[in-house]
Amino acid sequence: MIKKVKTEQLRPGVFIHDFGKKWLDHPFITNSKMLATQWHIERIREYNIKEIYIDTNRGLDVLSAPIPLNEWSEAFENKKARDKLLLKxxxxxxxxxxxxxxxxxxxxxxxxxxxxxxxxxxxxxxxxxxxxxxxxxxxxxxxxxxxxxxxxxxxxxxxxxxxxxxxxxxxxxxxxxxxxxxxxxxxxxxxxxxxxxxxxxxxxxxxxxxxxxxxxxxxxxxxxxxxxxxxxxxxxxxxxxxxxxxxxxxxxxxxxxxxxxxxxxxxxxxxxxxxxxxxxxxxxxxxxxxxxxxxxxxxxxxxxxxxxxxxxxxxxxxxxxxxxGIYPVGSLVRLQSGFLAIVVKTAKEELTKPVVLLVYDTNRDRKISPRRLDLAAPGGTLHQISGPESAVKWGIDIVHYMKGTPEPAENSNKNENK
Ligand SMILES: [Fe+2]
The missing domain is CATH 1.10.3210.10 (Hypothetical protein af1432)
Structure with a gap:
């Protein structure tokens, strides 16, 4: 059965029938997808997708409530368990x-x-x-x-x-x-x-x-x-x-x-x-x-x-x-393609392939309009990380980018310390 659900209800084993979005607006190549792990679900949340169509004939149904009732009743008896569930x-x-x-x-x-x-x-x-x-x-x-x-x-x-x-x-x-x-x-x-x-x-x-x-x-x-x-x-x-x-x-x-x-x-x-x-x-x-x-x-x-x-x-x-993660969120990295990028999401399953924001092109020595890139996505070999970089050295204000208010792209970088 095809049904529309909230993305917060998703769990591993659910089959996505349709993201209800254009191909570029969701994180996967195909429009239908088996959610094998929590990592896939996190990626969907990254794209701020609120609702999604699932097919319960091809995968699991979502749980009607995120936490099963028996766990809640047990939790009411036990303060520690209740706190844990509230956190979830x-x-x-x-x-x-x-x-x-x-x-x-x-x-x-x-x-x-x-x-x-x-x-x-x-x-x-x-x-x-x-x-x-x-x-x-x-x-x-x-x-x-x-x-x-x-x-x-x-x-x-x-x-x-x-x-x-x-x-x-x-x-x-x-x-x-x-x-x-x-x-x-x-x-x-x-x-x-x-x-x-x-x-x-x-x-x-x-x-x-x-x-x-x-x-x-x-x-x-x-x-x-x-x-x-x-x-x-x-x-x-x-x-x-x-x-x-x-x-x-x-x-x-x-x-x-x-x-x-x-x-x-x-x-x-x-x-x-x-x-x-x-x-x-x-x-x-x-x-x-x-x-x-x-x-x-x-x-x-x-x-x-x-x-x-x-x-x-x-x-x-x-x-x-x-x-x-070996490249923590908020750190600057150099990619093999010559771009500098800020790590915005670590991938727990592939520590060397986080989600990054491209901010600087060293080939042309200039800041660029920020572009989000998932290094774990297929075809991303050009953009693999070659090593860490210093944001201070390159004059990159990480907080501005993190808040979604990036510095404007410039024709050249005036920082001479690099
Ligand atoms: Fe100490």
Whole structure:
């Protein structure tokens, strides 16, 4: 039977009879298609198609409700399960719409962290409930669109590293926990731990934190106290979840016992400690800092994979690579065709073939009107990625493109640093 359904009802196994759109306005070559995986469904959502015709004789029917009733009744008995189902039911929002919201959440988080640092330095009480609200907003944003908030990680401001690092690690941790299909309460707890993970650094002199040269042994000793100092700050707050304290105290512990402050080995490190040790190192190595330019995510992930058996939880690292993609959303890449492109959607099944926005033609040395391209689509070999590129070097304002307000195409690029 042919019937019209909402795209949010689609599930793998449904056969598309007709997209109800012109060929160019949907992501596939043919107008009828078996939806084999969730990846196909995500691609349809990317094109902002609201309704679609399906053939129930050639594939599965859609579910009458996204969540079966028996799961709901079970959920009412169980708060964690209910939270998990609520997360699944949030409406999906297009990337360009969610980016504006994501920028606001990020601003709010930056203001909070600035205030928090002041309060702690001055010995004033601070309000951890505001942090919980911000983390809730981050999780809501990631649920509406898994890429928008995460894409802002790639936008660097080396002078604001200290503020941005804790916010980035909270966002990356929340996104990773969602990928691991945790319930809302667990995601929130670990993301809060991540937001507070380096709080103890506030108690260390700024000259040591921002030192350009190698640390002396004394500096190192002082720096290595930050997990303990952070623990003291948060443990003084009433009702702080033990898992948040574990993240703060254990995010520099390593699986082979080489970490600090206690040199714990793998059996002794909590799940939160293992989790945030990965997201912390990933952000630290990919970010531009005052005296150090960040490395491309692909290289950082490759390094983390190499050391994963000794330093990190190897299974978690593998999951992390799958979740973040080797060319993350918001990063700039060079294509074999000579175009520069911004990654706008990672492909979980083919990490080297994301959806990108072509923005610059290096053959003609000019910006171009942006054009969306799915590198996983057939016939796209010319446009395969040859490597990461620096947006700063090419004078490309990624935020403008992400918000759907691209810079106008120019006849030539005036940036001379490339
Ligand atoms: Fe740290």
């Amino acid at each position: 039911r949030k409406e999906w929002v297009p990337f360009e719409t969610e980016v504006a919201q994501a920028l606001e959440i990020r601003d709010k988080a930056q203001n909070y962290i600035r205030q928090l640092i002041d309060d702690i330095k001055m010995g004033r009480d601070f309000d951890p409930d505001v942090a919980a609200e911000i983390v809730d907003e981050m999780i809501d944003s990631l649920t509406r669109n898994g890429d928008a908030l995460l894409s802002l990680i790639s936008i660097q401001n080396k002078d604001e590293y200290t503020f941005n690092h804790s916010i980035n690690v909270a966002i990356i941790t929340a996104a990773f926990c969602r990928y691991l299909e945790m319930n809302a309460e667990d995601i929130k707890t670990f993301a809060l731990g991540a937001l507070f993970h380096d709080l103890g650094k506030i108690k260390i002199p700024i000259e040591v934190i921002t030192k350009p040269d190698d640390f002396t042994q004394e500096d190192m000793k002082l720096m290595q106290r930050h997990p303990e100092l952070g623990l003291e700050i948060l443990a003084a707050q009433p009702n702080t979840d033990q898992r948040i304290l574990d993240v703060i105290y254990e995010h520099h512990e390593r699986m082979d016992g080489s970490g600090y402050p206690r040199g714990l080995n793998e059996d002794q490190i909590s799940f939160g400690g293992r989790l945030v040790s990965i997201t912390d190192v990933y952000d630290a190595l990919t970010s531009d800092r005052p005296y150090h330019d960040g490395d491309p995510p692909k290289n950082v992930l490759s390094y983390m994979f190499k050391v994963s058996s000794s330093a990190f939880d190897a299974i978690l690292v593998q999951q992390f690579i799958q979740s973040i």
